[in-house]
Structures are given as C-alpha cells and as structure tokens.
Amino acid sequence: MDVAALADRLRAEAERANERRLLVLxxxxxxxxxxxxxxxxxxxxxxxxxxxxxxxxGFRFERYAPNRAxxxxxxxxxxxxxxxxxxxxxxxxxxxxxxVDGGGLLVLLAPPLSVWPERRGWFDDHLAVxxxxxxxVGTRFRARLVGTLREHPGIAVVDVDSGTVERxxxxxxxxxxxxxxxxxxxNAAFPEAVYESCLxxxxxxxxxxxxxxxxxxxxxxxxADRGRGKSSAAGIAAGAxxxxxRDVLVTAPAFRNAREVFVRAAAVVESMGCRAxxxxxxxxxxxxxxxxxxxxxxxxAVDRLGEADGDGDHGGDNPxxxxxxxAAAFPVRxxxxxxxxxxxxxxxxxxxxxxxxxxxxxxxxxxxxxSEFEVSxxxxxxxxxxxxxxxxxxxxxxxxxxxxxxPVDQLxxxxxxxxxxxxxxxxxxxxxxxxxLREVFGLLVLxxxxxxxxxxxxxxxxxxxxxxxxxxxxxVVSVALLARExxxxxxxxxxxxxxxxxxxxxxxDVLTSQLRDEEAASPVGYRVLRIATHHxxxxxxxxxxxxxxxxxxxxxxxxxxGVGYGATPELLSFWRENxxxxxxxxxxxxxxxxxxxxxxxxxxxxxGRALAERHSRWFRDRAVGVLSDPLRDADADVVxxxxxxxxxxxxxxxxxxxxxxxxxxxxxxxxxxxxxxAFRRLALAHLVEGIVDLSPRAERLLVRKVLQSHxxxxxxxxxxxxxxxxxxxxxxxxxxxxxxxxxxxxxxVAEERxxxxxxx
Numbered sequence: 001m002d003v004a005a006l007a008d009r010l011r012a013e014a015e016r017a018n019e020r021r022l023l024v025l026x027x028x029x030x031x032x033x034x035x036x037x038x039x040x041x042x043x044x045x046x047x048x049x050x051x052x053x054x055x056x057x058g059f060r061f062e063r064y065a066p067n068r069a070x071x072x073x074x075x076x077x078x079x080x081x082x083x084x085x086x087x088x089x090x091x092x093x094x095x096x097x098x099x100v101d102g103g104g105l106l107v108l109l110a111p112p113l114s115v116w117p118e119r120r121g122w123f124d125d126h127l128a129v130x131x132x133x134x135x136x137v138g139t140r141f142r143a144r145l146v147g148t149l150r151e152h153p154g155i156a157v158v159d160v161d162s163g164t165v166e167r168x169x170x171x172x173x174x175x176x177x178x179x180x181x182x183x184x185x186x187n188a189a190f191p192e193a194v195y196e197s198c199l200x201x202x203x204x205x206x207x208x209x210x211x212x213x214x215x216x217x218x219x220x221x222x223x224a225d226r227g228r229g230k231s232s233a234a235g236i237a238a239g240a241x242x243x244x245x246r247d248v249l250v251t252a253p254a255f256r257n258a259r260e261v262f263v264r265a266a267a268v269v270e271s272m273g274c275r276a277x278x279x280x281x282x283x284x285x286x287x288x289x290x291x292x293x294x295x296x297x298x299x300x301a302v303d304r305l306g307e308a309d310g311d312g313d314h315g316g317d318n319p320x321x322x323x324x325x326x327a328a329a330f331p332v333r334x335x336x337x338x339x340x341x342x343x344x345x346x347x348x349x350x351x352x353x354x355x356x357x358x359x360x361x362x363x364x365x366x367x368x369x370x371s372e373f374e375v376s377x378x379x380x381x382x383x384x385x386x387x388x389x390x391x392x393x394x395x396x397x398x399x400x401x402x403x404x405x406x407p408v409d410q411l412x413x414x415x416x417x418x419x420x421x422x423x424x425x426x427x428x429x430x431x432x433x434x435x436x437l438r439e440v441f442g443l444l445v446l447x448x449x450x451x452x453x454x455x456x457x458x459x460x461x462x463x464x465x466x467x468x469x470x471x472x473x474x475x476v477v478s479v480a481l482l483a484r485e486x487x488x489x490x491x492x493x494x495x496x497x498x499x500x501x502x503x504x505x506x507x508x509d510v511l512t513s514q515l516r517d518e519e520a521a522s523p524v525g526y527r528v529l530r531i532a533t534h535h536x537x538x539x540x541x542x543x544x545x546x547x548x549x550x551x552x553x554x555x556x557x558x559x560x561x562g563v564g565y566g567a568t569p570e571l572l573s574f575w576r577e578n579x580x581x582x583x584x585x586x587x588x589x590x591x592x593x594x595x596x597x598x599x600x601x602x603x604x605x606x607x608g609r610a611l612a613e614r615h616s617r618w619f620r621d622r623a624v625g626v627l628s629d630p631l632r633d634a635d636a637d638v639v640x641x642x643x644x645x646x647x648x649x650x651x652x653x654x655x656x657x658x659x660x661x662x663x664x665x666x667x668x669x670x671x672x673x674x675x676x677x678a679f680r681r682l683a684l685a686h687l688v689e690g691i692v693d694l695s696p697r698a699e700r701l702l703v704r705k706v707l708q709s710h711x712x713x714x715x716x717x718x719x720x721x722x723x724x725x726x727x728x729x730x731x732x733x734x735x736x737x738x739x740x741x742x743x744x745x746x747x748x749v750a751e752e753r754x755x756x757x758x759x760x
Contacts, residue, residue, distance in 0.1 A: 001165050003158055007039035007105070010156055010169060015103035018176035020392035021154050021169055024108045026116070027161035029085040032109040035160045036081050043105060045079045053096055054083035054109075066092045072099040074231065074260045076385055081107040087122040090141065090400060090453035097396040098226045102176075102386030112161065113150070117143040123454075127462045129504025130492055138461035140431045148399045154391025176387050189214065190240040193271050197236050197264065202380040203229045209378045210237035213321045214244065216342035219373035223350050223361075224380035227393070230347045231257075233380070234323050235264025237345070241321055242291035243272045249294055249319035249341075251301040253450075255283060258295055258325045265293045298334055299594040305340040323347065328360040329450050333568055334594050335364045339371050363446065400453040404442035407475040409536040415472035417541050422549040425467040427460045439476040440467060447479075447532030464504050465529070468553070470546050478533040478542040480550060486559070487524035496521055507562045510584060510599055511615060520615075523559035523607045526550070547578045551602065559608035566595030572641035575600050581647035583615035587630035596634055598642060616646045620688060624680045627707040636700040639707065643687040652685040654678050656748045663743070663752035666735040672706075672728070679706050682738045692741050698734040705731060 001009075003025070010021040023039060025032040033056075040050055050061040053069050061081075064071050069092040072080065080096045082088075100106045111119050117139040128134045149155055156169030182204035184195040189211045198204040202224075210233065212218040224230040238248045238261060248265075252258035266285055269275040276286040283295040296304060304317040322341035324330065327348040338344055346368075348360045368375060382388065397403040406412075430437040441459060445451045458465055459481070470478040485505045488496070496502050497518040502509055507527055511520035528550075533543045551561060563580060565571060572582075580600035589596055601616075603609040623643065627634070654662065658678035664670020665679075672679055683702040686692055694702075697719060704715045705727075716727035743749030 004042035007042045011043035017173035018102040018387040019390045024157045031160040049078035052081045055086045069095040076101040078104040083109045094453040132463040136463035140460040141457040152395040194240045200382045202382045206233040206378045213343040220345045227385045228380035229384040231260040235261040238293045239265035239268025245289040245291045246320040252325040253329045302337040404438045406442040415477045415537045417545045420470040443479045443532040447530040478546045480531040481529040482526045483529045488521040493521045525560035528563045559605040561602040564599045567598035569637040569641045576645040582645040628709045636703040639703045649689045650685040652681040667756040692737045
C-alpha cells in the first residue's frame with residue numbers, strides 16, 4: 001500500500017466514524033512534503049480546507065509559521081500539516097491537534113523516527129540556557145513522543161525514504177451514529193431561534209443554564225474538554241443576551257481565544273434580525289435593542305467592572321454580564337476581581353492546550369461558592385467537532401499529558417509532615433515511570449494559571465530544571481520545580497549588565513540589567529519556579545516542609561534560593577514565613593494577572609547573604625520613590641506585606657524641625673504637609689520593622705496617603721472614613737506610637753510631646 005492509497009483509506013475511515021487520523025511522514029523533508037501533497041490529493045481534501053504549519057514558504061495552501069500556530073486555536077480545518085523538521089515545538093503540536101475537524105487528517109512531517117529524538121532543533125536551542133549548552137539538553141520528550149506514535153491506535157507511519165508503510169493506523173471503527181438536533185428546553189427564556197444554533201443536547205443545556213445571567217446575582221460555570229462547544233455556547237448566550245438589550249463584556253487571555261464567541265454571537269444576533277452597524281471592529285457587536293457584545297483584555301476588564309444600570313443604558317463601561325472564556329488560564333486573584341460583575345459566566349477547558357480546568361476548580365471554586373452569587377454548573381461531555389473516543393484526541397492527551405492529574409484524594413488524605421518522604425527526581429526517573437510523571441506534572445499544572453505542552457518538554461529535557469517532591473506511601477503530595485540560575489562567567493555578566501537578555505536566569509537578569517548590579521549573576525542560586533501541594537492535604541505545612549528540605553539539601557552547594565511571582569498578601573506571607581526576603585517589586589503589572597511581581601531571596605552562603613542584604617537595602621531605599629510614582633496604584637496590603645518581608649530595619653533619621661512637625665501633627669495642631677518626607681521615612685520604618693502594634697486599617701492609611709500620596713478624599717472613601725477630617729485625625733493617631741518608638745531618645749520629641757500634653 002502506497003501513501004496515496006493509505007491516505008484515501010484513512011480519510012474514508014475517519015469520515016465514516018466522524019473521527020480524526022494522524023499520518024506521520026518520516027524521513028527526508030522534501031520527500032515528506034511531496035508525500036503530503038500526494039496524501040492530501042488522494043484523500044480528496046480541497047486546498048481551501050488545508051493549513052500548512054511550516055517555516056517554509058511557497059505552498060498553495062494556507063500557511064502559518066510554527067510560532068504562529070496559535071492562530072488555529074478556535075478554528076477547524078479538514079487537514080493540518082505540521083512540519084516538525086524546523087522550529088518544531090510541543091506548543092505548536094498542542095495548538096494544531098484541536099483544529100482538525102471530524103473526518104479530517106493531521107499530517108506530521110518528521111525526521112526518521114529512529115533518529116528524531118537525537119536531532120537537535122530550534123526548541124533545543126531554547127532550552128540551552130547559560131551556563132549550559134546544547135550538549136546538556138535532553139532528548140527525552142521526543143523519545144517519548146516517538147514511542148506514542150509507534151503504539152497508539154489511529155496513527156499511520158510511513159517511511160518516505162523507502163516508501164514503506166510501517167503502520168497503517170486503520171482501526172475499522174463503527175460508523176458514526178446519526179445525531180438528532182437538540183430540542184428547545186421547556187420554559188426556555190431565549191427564543192427558539194437561539195436554540196436552533198445549538199449542535200448538541202449538552203450545548204443546549206449550557207445555553208439554558210446561561211439564561212440565568214439575564215438577572216444580576218447569578219454565576220454559571222461551564223466546563224468541558226476542548227472541542228465540546230463551550231465557547232460556542234458562550235457566544236450563543238452572549239448574542240441572545242445582547243439581543244435583549246444587555247451589555248455583555250467578554251474577556252479571555254487573548255482575543256483569538258474568544259474569536260468563536262464572537263462568531264457565534266454575531267450569527268445569533270443576525271438570525272434574530274437585530275444586529276446594528278458597529279463599523280469594522282471585529283471585537284464588538286451592537287444590536288438595535290441597545291445591547292452589545294465587546295471584548296476587553298483581562299486587566300482592563302477588571303478595571304471596568306461596577307454595578308450595572310440594569311436598564312439598558314450603556315453610556316458607560318459598566319457591563320450587565322461578564323463572560324470569562326478560558327478561565328483556567330487566569331490567576332485566582334484576577335478571577336476573584338471578576339466577581340464584582342453583576343452576573344458572570346466562567347468557561348473553562350478541563351483538558352486541552354488552553355489550560356487546566358482542575359486548577360480552576362481547586363484554586364478558585366471555593367471563592368466563587370463563598371460569594372453572594374447563586375452558582376450553577378454545566379459540564380459538556382459530548383464532542384462537537386468529532387466523535388467521542390476519537391483516537392487523535394486520546395493520543396494528544398497522552399503525548400502532551402493534557403490530562404495529567406495528581407493522585408486521587410483518597411490515596412493521600414492521611415499525609416502529614418511526619419508521614420512524607422523527601423525525594424529528588426531527575427528526568428530519567430520521570431521518563432521511566434509514567435505514573436510518577438503524570439502525578440508530578442499534574443500537580444505542577446495546578447501550581448500555575450497557565451501550563452503549556454512546552455512545559456512538559458522543559459521538565460524532561462531542560463538542563464537547568466530539577467524536581468523535588470514529598471511522597472506519602474509512594475504518591476506525590478507536594479512538588480517543587482527548581483531552576484538553577486547564576487554562576488555565570490564574567491563575560492556573560494557584562495553582556496547582561498549592558499542590556500543583553502540571558503535566558504533561564506530570571507532573578508540574576510532582574511538584579512543585573514534592571515537594578516544595575518553587575519555581580520548579581522556571580523553567585524549560584526535555585527529559583528523555585530513552581531511549588532504545589534495536593535489540594536486534599538493543603539494547610540498542613542507540607543509546602544513549608546518541602547521548602548525546608550530543599551534548603552537543607554542545597555545549604556552547602558548553592559548561594560541562594562529565590563522566587564518570583566505575582567505578589568498577593570497571602571503569597572508574600574507564605575514566602576516570608578519560610579525565610580524569603582523581598583529584594584524587588586516590579587513597577588509594571590503583568591498583562592494577564594494584573595499583579596506586580598515580587599522577587600524574594602533566601603541566602604545560603606556568605607555571598608548569598610551579601611547579595612540579599614544589598615538588594616533588600618536598595619529596595620528599601622527606593623521604596624518611597626517608586627510607591628509615589630509607578631507603584632502608586634499597588635494594593636495597600638501588597639505594599640504592607642512586601643515591605644514587611646524585606647528583613648531588616650530602616651533608620652528614620654529626622655532633623656529637630658521634622659520631629660517638631662511630626663509630633664505637632666500627631667499630638668497637636670500640626671499639619672502633615674509641612675514635612676511629608678519625615679512622615680514617609682517613619683511610615684517606611686514601621687512597615688519594614690512592624691514592631692509597633694498598628695491595625696491593618698491604620699497601616700493601609702500609611703500606605704495610601706503617606707507613601708502613595710493619594711488625595712485625602714480618595715483615601716477617606718477607600719478606607720471607609722466618614723469624612724476627610726476623620727481620616728486626617730486617624731493619620732495623626734497612627735503616628736503617635738511611631739513617634740514614641742522612633743523618637744524615644746530625641747530630646748525635641750519629649751519637649752514637644754510634653755508641651756501638647758500640658759496644654760490638653
């Protein structure tokens with residue numbers, strides 16, 4: 001059987017079962033490309049239904065470069081050809097798999113499978129971060145991938161150099177069962193025309209549940225694997241709500257993730273005959289009833305939330321409904337802020353390239369359930385693009401670990417800090433034990449709001465990464481992914497200082513290029529890239545136990561441990577309690593999370609202590625300046641926790657005149673504006689040391705008014721003071737214990753305080 005005959009049979013089988021098939025063309029690149037043309041022609045797939053993902057040009061088909069494969073997210077094609085000879089990445093594979101429609105083919109152009117794992121490519125160069133080189137990069141991911149290609153049903157393998165069909169991939173499946181269109185649910189609020197847009201009963205049930213968003217106080221969670229039509233359900237509901245005159249705000253990690261929402265919303269609005277002209281803006285749909293569907297990036301979406309008018313007046317930015325597509329890709333803090341919306345729908349991928357639905361449910365769901373919303377849940381199980389049990393979907397889950405999960409709760413429920421064993425795993429350990437790999441990767445997925453197929457390859461092959469874990473009865477209950485950083489030669493440190501980016505060395509890069517410390521990349525450190533504890537055994541000290549074991553292991557072989565993350569009060573407290581100290585807070589927000597990033601160090605050696613101490617000191621020295629300018633909008637509790645984790649005190653040296661002003665404003669009729677710099681130094685000293693017992697509200701007042709210089713009326717309103725006068729008096733009261741603490745040995749303080757005391 002030749003390539004043409006094989007492709008014809010694969011396509012016929014795929015169409016009969018409404019499944020997909022994978023055709024691997026292994027060997028010379030040119031021969032593989034020619035064979036792909038032959039296969040596509042034999043399979044009868046029109047050119048307009050084919051996409052090539054390749055770095056080459058000159059094809060008669062639609063083409064994307066591998067780094068643009070994400071353009072296929074949310075689209076369906078009858079055939080996708082992925083060229084793995086150049087600039088191949090696991091991400092590209094994950095992005096294209098879901099784009100192949102039922103009855104279609106995924107064609108993979110690959111080097112000879114026997115040598116592909118050893119073939120170096122662009123992604124290997126990406127993993128060879130200093131001080132490592134290409135020879136240090138592993139080949140385990142590709143070896144594992146090739147193994148799945150040779151074993152999994154529905155995958156045909158052809159050696160194009162010899163013309164040999166090594167596997168035909170044929171499974172002789174049952175024909176796809178006829179599918180009746182779903183019926184309009186009883187007592188449906190949306191018109192029948194809306195439900196005529198649904199393709200499955202699952203999707204109709206989801207749209208019916210989303211009717212609740214017409215009324216404030218409702219939240220709906222829609223979960224599904226990729227290809228089940230959840231984004232389409234979101235779009236159908238969005239169009240129906242807009243047709244009723246409601247303002248629907250849609251947000252997602254990027255507009256491409258939400259494109260299907262807008263395609264389906266537009267179709268619904270047009271079918272109901274109520275679309276208005278919105279110009280050329282494809283991110284906005286207007287209706288003649290005054291409703292609209294609009295896309296807003298995540299951080300901007302949070303900024304625009306507020307109480308909706310509920311009367312169809314959309315002159316402002318307050319939406320009636322917020323729909324969050326690919327919610328699993330968002331951090332918890334941003335999702336929590338979305339709860340300010342009048343009504344909200346969350347759409348999350350359980351297994352797929354877009355994110356990890358389990359992470360959404362574990363890390364955010366408790367907050368949603370504790371909110372004032374009436375919450376409904378819908379799960380879409382029936383595939384829309386292809387039949388259930390599709391071999392290509394099952395292969396992708398396995399090859400890219402899209403369905404990786406930590407151990408089931410019952411197996412680890414009894415874990416304690418005394419019952420666990422600390423283990424260091426090298427990549428060969430993980431490759432040799434599929435269950436271990438799935439448990440480790442499953443926990444790491446939950447540790448981060450965005451995990452990609454590339455992360456699996458990094459875990460297996462990146463020479464700078466290592467895994468540490470706690471095991472209970474042999475099952476993983478807590479895991480840390482560590483990245484070796486620093487220890488760079490003088491020439492590399494000089495290049496970094498002069499502005500060149502050095503991959504894989506995040507903390508040294510920040511300290512060197514941004515904070516101008518040319519020696520920061522000399523000590524060797526390990527950054528905690530991710531840490532996660534099984535959700536069934538959280539709050540038992542296991543994360544802290546793991547960090548303590550990591551510290552003990554590296555105490556004599558590294559100079560520092562570090563971490564960088566989106567700063568929240570809870571995380572800052574956790575890392576501080578484990579001995580980490582703040583050395584930097586970024587001055588720009590992360591575009592997706594909306595958070596400022598904190599960098600913290602835990603020194604292990606003399607050089608590590610010197611590094612941490614000087615950067616902690618420099619951070620304190622610049623804190624007043626950055627808090628009143630680029631960090632002026634930073635959350636007060638984040639600022640409190642960040643400063644409190646710097647590790648040592650600040651000397652608030654004041655002149656006699658400044659002390660008179662401060663004492664006068666605290667104990668008498670003096671004014672804060674007479675010497676604001678003195679108040680800032682005292683406030684900073686207190687927030688760093690935390691010796692004086694002030695209430696959280698008083699400390700927030702120090703941050704918002706004194707350090708961030710917000711107007712009195714803004715601060716009074718934010719902190720719930722009844723008037724600016726009360727807010728001013730509260731500030732004076734907050735400084736009295738600071739005067740007593742830091743001015744205890746100053747004669748002028750005693751003199752001024754006695755004067756006001758005698759006059760009272």
